[in-house]
Amino acid sequence: xxxNNLLHLEKVSKAYQVxxxxxxxxxxxxxxxxxNEFIAIVGPSGSGKSTxxxxxxxxxxxxxxxxxxxxxxxxxxxxxxxxxxxxRKIGFVFQTFNLIPRTSALANVELPLIYAGVPxxxxxxxxxxxxIEMGLxxxxxxxxxxxxxxxxxxxxxxxxxxxxxxxxxxxxPTGNLDSKTGAQILEIFHKLNKEGNTIVLxxxxxxxxxxxxxxxxxxxxxxx
Amino acid sequence: xxGKLFETLRLALVTLKANKMRSSLTMLGVIIGxxxxxxLVSIGSGLKTYxxxxxxxxxxxxxxxxxxxxxxxxxSGAMQGAGMMASKLTVNQAxxxxxxxxxKAVMAxxxxxxxxxxxxxxxxxxxxxxxxxxxEIRNQYPVYGSFFTASQEAxxxxxxxxxxxxxxxxxxxxxxxxxxxTISDNKFTVIGVLxxxxxxxxxxxxxxxxxxATTALSTFEMENVMAFWVQAKDKDQVELAKKQTEExxxxxxxxxxxxxxxxxxxxxxVTQILGTLTLALxxxxxxxxxxxxxxxxxxxxxxxxxxxKEIGLRKxxxxxxxxxxxxxxxxxxxxxxxxxxxxxLLGTGFSMIINQFFPAAVTAWSVLLAFFVSVIIGITFxxxxxxxxxxxxxxxxxxxx
Numbered sequence: 001x002x003x004n005n006l007l008h009l010e011k012v013s014k015a016y017q018v019x020x021x022x023x024x025x026x027x028x029x030x031x032x033x034x035x036n037e038f039i040a041i042v043g044p045s046g047s048g049k050s051t052x053x054x055x056x057x058x059x060x061x062x063x064x065x066x067x068x069x070x071x072x073x074x075x076x077x078x079x080x081x082x083x084x085x086x087x088r089k090i091g092f093v094f095q096t097f098n099l100i101p102r103t104s105a106l107a108n109v110e111l112p113l114i115y116a117g118v119p120x121x122x123x124x125x126x127x128x129x130x131x132i133e134m135g136l137x138x139x140x141x142x143x144x145x146x147x148x149x150x151x152x153x154x155x156x157x158x159x160x161x162x163x164x165x166x167x168x169x170x171x172x173p174t175g176n177l178d179s180k181t182g183a184q185i186l187e188i189f190h191k192l193n194k195e196g197n198t199i200v201l202x203x204x205x206x207x208x209x210x211x212x213x214x215x216x217x218x219x220x221x222x223x224x
Numbered sequence: 225x226x227g228k229l230f231e232t233l234r235l236a237l238v239t240l241k242a243n244k245m246r247s248s249l250t251m252l253g254v255i256i257g258x259x260x261x262x263x264l265v266s267i268g269s270g271l272k273t274y275x276x277x278x279x280x281x282x283x284x285x286x287x288x289x290x291x292x293x294x295x296x297x298x299x300s301g302a303m304q305g306a307g308m309m310a311s312k313l314t315v316n317q318a319x320x321x322x323x324x325x326x327x328k329a330v331m332a333x334x335x336x337x338x339x340x341x342x343x344x345x346x347x348x349x350x351x352x353x354x355x356x357x358x359x360e361i362r363n364q365y366p367v368y369g370s371f372f373t374a375s376q377e378a379x380x381x382x383x384x385x386x387x388x389x390x391x392x393x394x395x396x397x398x399x400x401x402x403x404x405x406t407i408s409d410n411k412f413t414v415i416g417v418l419x420x421x422x423x424x425x426x427x428x429x430x431x432x433x434x435x436x437a438t439t440a441l442s443t444f445e446m447e448n449v450m451a452f453w454v455q456a457k458d459k460d461q462v463e464l465a466k467k468q469t470e471e472x473x474x475x476x477x478x479x480x481x482x483x484x485x486x487x488x489x490x491x492x493x494v495t496q497i498l499g500t501l502t503l504a505l506x507x508x509x510x511x512x513x514x515x516x517x518x519x520x521x522x523x524x525x526x527x528x529x530x531x532x533k534e535i536g537l538r539k540x541x542x543x544x545x546x547x548x549x550x551x552x553x554x555x556x557x558x559x560x561x562x563x564x565x566x567x568x569l570l571g572t573g574f575s576m577i578i579n580q581f582f583p584a585a586v587t588a589w590s591v592l593l594a595f596f597v598s599v600i601i602g603i604t605f606x607x608x609x610x611x612x613x614x615x616x617x618x619x620x621x622x623x624x625x
Contacts, residue, residue, distance in 0.1 A: 059540060083539065087542020094537075094622070100537065114228075115544075163542075
């Protein structure tokens with residue numbers, strides 16, 4: 001087994017049942033992601049890139065094929081096992097930030113640690129450190145609706161990083177931001193990559209994709 | 225595990241606090257339900273304690289003779305015959321009963337509302353026609369003067385012993401013994417004042433006057449007394465006294481014209497009737513608890529729909545079905561148990577206020593029951609919304625707008 005292999009997709013297909021038809025969204029996709037890579041996955045809407053991201057994020061399981069995370073087959077695990085792996089190995093960053101409303105920035109960052117069973121004191125300390133690292137030391141007790149879009153996304157990145165995941169999955173992370181703020185967020189991902197993090201960026205914007213080290217294009221359910 | 229549960233509890237409180245208006249309106253259903261259960265049970269059991277206290281005060285070696293048929297064991301219909309029927313009990317029969325070897329004392333009893341007047345001051349009171357054994361049977365003796373004697377009773381003398389309140393209101397500091405009073409247009413001589421019995425529940429036991437049963441019949445133009453109280457020589461002779469009472473009365477009365485009841489069976493009957501009544505009332509109140517539960521379920525379902533995206537996010541970052549389930553279940557339990565606690569406090573408060581006018585006593589079992597029922601309602605009506613939240617597919621939930 002290759003030691004620096006992080007995520008390995010082997011002839012992965014995903015089909016959905018629509019009425020009595022099986023609609024194939026992904027067709028025999030094979031992909032390898034190594035540690036400390038920065039990959040952009042690009043494709044138009046309907047190309048299957050969301051489905052690919054859901055599979056890589058272990059939010060879903062493939063209809064056929066295999067997914068290995070750090071050498072371990074995760075394609076046939078049950079829901080609660082997958083939730084546990086997501087909690088420890090994957091950090092999600094979404095286009096719409098998805099912070100929990102009426103909950104402080106600190107509490108939002110803490111959330112994955114709660115599910116991981118980290119004790120209260122350590123949780124607070126680590127979350128605070130992470131927010132400071134994101135330059136949000138003055139926004140710790142603010143609610144999401146009191147933060148700007150860029151600040152919200154930085155809270156979301158802090159939340160994604162808090163459990164020191166093996167893989168950061170960012171789904172159109174700059175899609176809801178103006179170009180200047182978007183560039184700043186993108187800069188954070190590059191910095192994180194330099195620090196050793198593996199990043200998968202899903203986008204339809206080729207300009208953004210070009211900043212990644214590797215571009216994977218997907219079209220009609222296949223990598224082209 | 226405990227730490228996680230505490231964390232979930234804190235989270236539930238934060239969420240509910242964020243929707244204060246909605247949370248309190250939802251709780252209102254349970255609050256009203258629990259409050260009515262506590263209140264009705266406390267009135268029921270207060271009444272029971274009051275009546276049993278009254279009956280137990282009579283002493284266990286006491287029998288009552290009432291007009292008509294009276295079946296203690298037939299339940300709620302039992303009172304129908306008794307009292308409704310015109311009484312055929314006479315003072316003479318009471319005299320005959322004293323011959324029974326197991327019988328210590330017999331008291332004929334009748335009562336009527338009367339106005340008692342002294343020097344222009346008058347008071348509406350209850351005039352009880354009793355026998356000279358009254359002080360002994362009721363264990364209530366004169367504090368001033370004396371009670372009337374057997375010969376005064378036999379001669380139907382117009383003498384009266386006053387209850388403490390009556391004496392106090394009409395005479396104040398003055399000694400009433402030997403004074404003349406007017407009772408329903410008849411002149412009576414006050415011979416004594418009875419010791420205080422106090423107020424039981426709402427009624428003042430000392431707002432009564434006592435005259436010989438014989439005198440009462442002539443004064444109020446009645447032929448028969450309402451009941452006899454028969455005292456057995458001791459506890460072991462109650463059964464024998466009952467038998468003798470029946471034998472003696474059958475000489476002058478038909479079988480269905482009187483009934484002899486001992487206080488023990490009277491007590492069990494009253495207890496049974498009031499118990500059933502309390503349960504029925506509590507049952508009706510419990511329906512509003514169920515309605516409250518449905519309110520909780522409704523709001524929880526709305527809340528799950530509203531927070532679909534939040535649930536999706538929580539699942540994505542590692543919350544299992546069990547965690548989501550627990551989170552929503554605890555929210556609904558906090559709502560219903562919180563409502564339960566407020567309802568218990570309100571119910572207890574109101575029954576304390578009611579107790580000033582009417583016997584009401586909060587019982588521990590009704591408080592415990594109300595609390596556990598409200599928790600169970602929270603679980604029962606929370607399961608469906610919580611399961612719906614737990615089953616949400618994270619991908620679809622995250623995409624939900």
